[in-house]
Amino acid sequence: xxxxxxxGKYEITSVLGKGGMGTVYLGQDSIIQRRVALKAIRKDLxxxxxxxxxxRFQNEARAAGxxxxxxxxxxxxxxxxxxxxxxxxxxxxxxxxxxxLREKVALPxxxxxxxLLQLLDALDYAHAAGVIHRDIKPSNAMITRTGRLKLAxxxxxxxxxxxxxxxxxxxxxxxxxxxxxxxxxxxxHRADIFSAGVILYEMLTHERPFAGPTEAIAxxxxxxxxxxPSEIVPSxxxxxxxxxxxxLAKSPAARYQSAAEFADAIRRVHESVFSAAATPDVSENTxxxxxxxxQEPQRVSASHPPxxxxxxxxxxDETLRTIERHLAAFIxxxxxxxxxNASVRATDFGQLCTMLAENLDTDADRRSFLSxxxxxAPAATSDTVSRPPAAPGATPLPAxxxxxxxxxxxxAIERAARSLAHYxxxxxxxxxxxxxxxxxxxxxxxxxxxxxxSGVERDAFLSQAQSSRKR
Numbered sequence: 001x002x003x004x005x006x007x008g009k010y011e012i013t014s015v016l017g018k019g020g021m022g023t024v025y026l027g028q029d030s031i032i033q034r035r036v037a038l039k040a041i042r043k044d045l046x047x048x049x050x051x052x053x054x055x056r057f058q059n060e061a062r063a064a065g066x067x068x069x070x071x072x073x074x075x076x077x078x079x080x081x082x083x084x085x086x087x088x089x090x091x092x093x094x095x096x097x098x099x100x101l102r103e104k105v106a107l108p109x110x111x112x113x114x115x116l117l118q119l120l121d122a123l124d125y126a127h128a129a130g131v132i133h134r135d136i137k138p139s140n141a142m143i144t145r146t147g148r149l150k151l152a153x154x155x156x157x158x159x160x161x162x163x164x165x166x167x168x169x170x171x172x173x174x175x176x177x178x179x180x181x182x183x184x185x186x187x188x189h190r191a192d193i194f195s196a197g198v199i200l201y202e203m204l205t206h207e208r209p210f211a212g213p214t215e216a217i218a219x220x221x222x223x224x225x226x227x228x229p230s231e232i233v234p235s236x237x238x239x240x241x242x243x244x245x246x247x248l249a250k251s252p253a254a255r256y257q258s259a260a261e262f263a264d265a266i267r268r269v270h271e272s273v274f275s276a277a278a279t280p281d282v283s284e285n286t287x288x289x290x291x292x293x294x295q296e297p298q299r300v301s302a303s304h305p306p307x308x309x310x311x312x313x314x315x316x317d318e319t320l321r322t323i324e325r326h327l328a329a330f331i332x333x334x335x336x337x338x339x340x341n342a343s344v345r346a347t348d349f350g351q352l353c354t355m356l357a358e359n360l361d362t363d364a365d366r367r368s369f370l371s372x373x374x375x376x377a378p379a380a381t382s383d384t385v386s387r388p389p390a391a392p393g394a395t396p397l398p399a400x401x402x403x404x405x406x407x408x409x410x411x412a413i414e415r416a417a418r419s420l421a422h423y424x425x426x427x428x429x430x431x432x433x434x435x436x437x438x439x440x441x442x443x444x445x446x447x448x449x450x451x452x453x454s455g456v457e458r459d460a461f462l463s464q465a466q467s468s469r470k471r
Contacts, residue, residue, distance in 0.1 A: 003015065003023070003025070004040075006081075007025075007027065007040060007079065007081045007084055007086045008077070008079040008081050008086070008088075009029060009030055009031055010027035010028065010030070010036060010038055010086075010088060011027060011030055012025045012026070012027050012038065013025075013026050013028060014026035016037060022039060022040050022041035022042065023039075023040055024037055024038065024039050024040070025037070025038040025040060026038075026091060029076075029088070035091045036076060036088045036089060036090070036091055037088075037089050037091045037092070038086050038087070038088055038089075039057075039086060039089065040085070040086040041053060041054075041057065041084065041085050041086075042083050042084060043080075043083050043084070043085055054085050056155045057078065057085050057086075057087060057155070058078060059154075059155065059156070059157065060075070060087060060153070060154045060155040061075055061078035061087050063131050063154040063157035063158075064089075064131075064154040064157070065078075066129060066131065067125065067126055067129055067131060069121075069122055069126070070148070070150075071118055071119070071121055071125070071148070071149060071150055071151055072122050072126065072150060072151050073089055073090050073142065073150050073151065073152040074090040075087060075088075075089050075090075075154075076088045076089060076090070089152075090150075092142045092144060092150050092152075093144060094142045094143045094144040094145055094150075094294060095142070095143055095293040095294050096139045096140075096141065096143070097115065097138040097139075097142075097149070098137075098138035098139040099293045100138075100143065100286075100289065100290070101138050101202055101203070101206065103289075103293065103336070103337055104206055105286070105289055105337070106332060107203050107204075107286060108283060108286070109204065109236065109237075109240075109270075109273075109274075110270070110274070110278070110282075111282040112200065112203035112204055113270050113278045114278070114280050115141075115203065116199065116200050116203070116266060117263055117266060117267075117278060117279070117280045118148065118149035118280045119136075119141060119149055119196055119199065120196060120259040120260070120263040120266075121280070122150075122151045123136070123151070123189075123192050123193075123196065123259040124258065124259035124260045124263070127189040127192070127258070127259060131154065131157050131158070132157060132187070132188065132189050132191065132192060133151065133154060133157050133192050133195075134157055134158060134172055134187065134191060134192070135153060135155070135156050135157075135172045135173060135176075136151075136176060136192050136195035136199065137175075137176040137195065137198075137199070138199060138202065140153040141199070143290050144290075145287070145290060145291050145294065145424060145425055146287065146425055147281065147282040147286060147290065156172065158187070174214045174218065174221075175198065175208050175210060175217055176195045176198045176199070177191070177194075177195070178190070178191040178194035178221075178252070179194075179221050179222045179251075180252060182218045182221065182222055183222065189259075190255050190256075190257065191252070192259070193247060193255050193256050193258075193259060193262055194247065194248060194249075194252075194255060196247065196259070196262065197244060197246075197247025197248045197255075198210075198248065200244060200247065201226065201229060201244050201248070204229045204236055204240065204244070205229050205232040205233050205236075207232055209226035209248060210224070210226065222250065226244075226245075226248055228241040228244075228245075229241055229244055237269075237273045239269050239272060239273050240273075243265050243269050246265070266278055284430045287430065288359070288430060289337055291424075291452075292337045292338055292340075292341040293341075315343050319376055320339055322373075322376060323339055323352075323356065323373055323376065324336055324339045326369060326372045326373055327339060327359070327369065330365050330369060331359060331360070338356055338359050339356065342355040342356050342451070345451040345452070346451060349376075349377045350377075351447070351448070351451065353369070353370055353373045353374070354438050354448060355448060355451055356373075357370055357438050358431075358434040358435050358437065358438055358448070359434065363437070366437065408436045408441070408442060408445060412442050412445070413432050413433065413436045413445070414432075416432050416435075416436075416442075416445055416446060416465070417429045417431075417432035417433075419446075419461060419465060420432060420452065420461065423457050423461060431449060431452060432445070435448040443465075446461075446462060446465035447462075449461070450465075
């Protein structure tokens with residue numbers, strides 16, 4: 001499909017994602033020079049569903065447009081341009097909570113509570129403003145590169161006083177819907193509480209409380225009791241079971257009556273179990289994993305749609321699988337995420353292994369990992385794919401077994417972190433500390449950190465690094 005160059009006043013630069021009904025673009029507000037995400041649909045391709053889908057678009061703009069909260073993706077504008085209807089919204093650099101759950105990332109209980117507290121804070125604000133989301137699910141919760149959760153997609157939200165209570169034929173996502181949706185009884189803000197409970201259950205257990213075909217899900221949600229989370233994960237404190245059970249109560253009257261009440265229950269159980277207050281903050285490791293899951297947008301033009309095929313890897317599949325097994329021995333299943341992320345950024349085998357070693361906590365573990373993987377080097381790259389050139393200005397990396405001359409000075413690490421933070425924000429401090437643990441010198445440190453950037457930003461970062469070292 002050909003993509004537009006512009007929608008209204010917004011210049012389109014990239015494709016962020018595609019769905020059944022339309023495309024999300026990265027755009028630029030040409031007047032105030034602000035990046036935006038543009039959710040767009042082609043009205044002429046919707047056939048007889050067109051009017052309902054456009055109403056849903058307008059409903060989303062009206063519902064979220066009245067909300068101004070750091071945990072809710074901001075809506076800036078609604079417009080129509082030729083065959084397109086579009087919503088301009090805040091561009092969030094991050095990944096969906098669904099990605100963390102799909103990759104079976106082992107979230108610490110504290111992080112699951114942190115994400116839920118952020119979600120409940122956003123819901124409490126929306127409910128107070130008279131907006132019921134009605135489609136709370138992991139794919140509608142964006143996690144930023146700093147670990148902040150932002151609630152998105154108010155397409156089927158209900159606004160107090162609005163006659164638009166049903167748009168289209170699907171009102172939510174079955175596995176996350178409250179019983180009252182299926183029973184066709186009145187749906188109020190407590191349906192969002194139920195959905196938030198499903199998300200908490202999934203974060204704690206990596207299972208949904210109610211699964212199966214749509215008809216089976218509806219029956220189970222309305223009639224069956226979910227398994228206790230601690231039965232699925234024996235290491236989970238049983239004190240969380242009644243908290244989850246109340247959120248998932250069949251009757252709205254038996255649930256928490258507000259998002260704030262649910263949040264208070266989470267804080268109480270967390271403090272009773274861990275003797276520490278629950279906070280909305282999440283761990284550095286979860287932030288690192290989120291950064292690894294982020295994908296760069298695809299550049300497009302109206303005449304050249306994006307290539308949806310994966311970029312060929314320079315690495316042999318067998319090599320990556322072997323490296324993953326070695327790394328997993330230290331950090332578990334999340335190794336797959338780190339290997340996948342590093343393999344598309346590294347330009348030689350030494351850099352690949354050194355980048356992966358950054359994820360290990362001790363010097364002994366890093367030395368052991370690098371020693372185990374060094375023997376894979378001769379057969380590491382694919383014979384059928386040419387190696388991409390290093391970025392201009394990049395410093396060749398030492399081999400994985402090279403010795404570092406001396407520990408890096410704290411001011412050098414801080415300087416590198418500040419330079420990187422200009423492009424990726426506070427997570428740069430975490431990345432700089434991890435890279436410094438394996439870097440042989442300051443030039444090597446900057447080269448490692450440059451792997452977290454691409455294109456013009458990477459070139460600019462390396463240029464700044466060279467100037468900084470000369471001062």
